[in-house]
Amino acid sequence: MPKRVVSEKELTACYGLMFSEYPDIVNIRQLQTMLGISRHAAYDLLGEGEIGCIKLGNAYKIPKVNVIRYVLETSAARAERVSHVAPPVPRQGAAS
DSSP states (O other): OOOOOOOHHHHHHHHTTTTTTSOSEEOHHHHHHHHTOOHHHHHHHHHTTSSOOEEETTEEEEEHHHHHHHHHHHHHHHHHHHHTOOOOOOOTTOOO
């Protein structure tokens, strides 16, 4: 399923609201806290290019805007998948 592209207008509007207590550039530990994920999951997201980052030496620097974009795209894709799920079919012979 293709990713939903987040508009610059939407991104700008969300930037002031989401993760406002974090700096503009975050590190791995901050990314983990922001998303509530493990260190391994954070490195996977960066390594797979799901969240854009800059690698300086052996340290990752992640622009907060990329984290926000990831959250918006992922939540939109998840909502779209849920809306396409058919309602369950009742089983034959089940008591009502």
